[in-house]
Amino acid sequence: MIKKITFLLFIFCATSTLYAQDTKAMKASAMRDAQAACEATLKEDFKTLLTYTHPNILKAAGGADIMEEYLKTTFTQMKANGFSYEIAKTKAVSDIVKEQGEYRCYVENYNQMKMNGKRIISTSYMLGFYNETTKKWTFVEAKEMKPAGTIIAYFPDFKTSLNIPENTMKMEDIKE
Structure with missing residues (x-):
């Protein structure tokens, strides 16, 4: 009986350790992929950025090529109005x-x-979805996945237990 209990405890501990290591690696890959998306935004490398965009969003937009053209146009207009990213x-x-x-x-x-x-x-905040086949994360804007969000409709029956904080924003005069 003690051998069985010891064996079950061993299996439980081994499984827990493997799960902890697996989620630690997944967390690191989420950080890596989210940062790559930020860097692509700064560089206006929309092809790369779209590889980190959830496929449901690309499909809803009519595909990556259409979304890329939309982003190019949007960023060109924003720059013409004096907008620029400093940090992402x-x-x-x-x-x-x-x-x-x-x-x-x-x-x-x-x-x-x-x-x-x-x-x-x-x-x-971005909501990340892990693709176990490609070992890559894709993201969507988290606030848009709330019930009143604009993209939640592209994720049928979506539910999450994640308690995602609200976005914050402040503006200040530039004193240069």
Whole structure:
């Protein structure tokens, strides 16, 4: 009887350790992929950025090529109006959860932009979805996945236990 209990405890501990190592690696890969998306945004490398965009969003937009053209046009217009990114970086990754058959997390991004003599500083959150086949994370804007969000309709029956914080934003005069 003691051998059976010892064996079960061993299996439990080994499984727990493997799961902890697996989620630690997944968390690191979420950080890596979210930061790569931030860097692609700064460089206006929309092809790369779109590889980190959830496929449901690309499909809804009519494909990556259409979305890329939209982003190019949008960024050109924003720059013409004096908008520029100064900083875009991933600061943190939440715990990894498995729900509805997939691994998920959210990432906290820090953004600093300027426009018309103002600096805009924001913290925003992206919801990450892990693709076990490609070993890669794709993301969507978390606030848009809430019931009143604009993209939740592209994720039928979506539910999450993740408690995603609200985005924050402040503006200040640039004193240079």
